Amino acid sequence: MVLVMVGLAAVVFTLGNLVEFLRMRALERRGIEGEAVSVVQDWMNHKYRVHYRVCLPEGGRDERFYEVGVEEPEPLGTVFPVVYDRKKPSRAKLGTRQNIDFATEGLIVKLAWGIGVPAIALGSLLIRFFDS
Numbered sequence: 001m002v003l004v005m006v007g008l009a010a011v012v013f014t015l016g017n018l019v020e021f022l023r024m025r026a027l028e029r030r031g032i033e034g035e036a037v038s039v040v041q042d043w044m045n046h047k048y049r050v051h052y053r054v055c056l057p058e059g060g061r062d063e064r065f066y067e068v069g070v071e072e073p074e075p076l077g078t079v080f081p082v083v084y085d086r087k088k089p090s091r092a093k094l095g096t097r098q099n100i101d102f103a104t105e106g107l108i109v110k111l112a113w114g115i116g117v118p119a120i121a122l123g124s125l126l127i128r129f130f131d132s
Helices: 002-013 015-030 103-130
Strands: 030-045 046-053 064-069 079-084 092-094
Touching: 002 015, 002 103, 015 079, 015 092, 015 103, 046 079, 046 092, 064 092
Parallel strands: none
Antiparallel strands: 030 046, 030 079, 046 064, 079 092
16 A cells, blocks of 8 residues: 555656656647747746747737746847747747757656556555455
């Protein structure tokens, strides 16, 4: 039972990393490079949150996204390179496709899920065979 609980904890606690890993991997593989303009800056919890508007080439909807950082942002109206998803442009990341780095999330996901899923399976088998 303990083995199943440890496995479940490893998997559940890294779900956020899994979502970020999948998002970054999709942007690296299928993302479109474009431009974004900073439109709003907030200061929350000792970090800057900057909202950007993605400049779509076809002039579609006004898609926005934000990024959080500790360094002081550039002035409003500054144009930045951005990589965005064609289907959902609000799913975007500042920088170019070559700059996208998801190695940390990938390592965490592979380590936790590589230990968590077998622990759940092994724990379930042990419970099934040794629990009367």
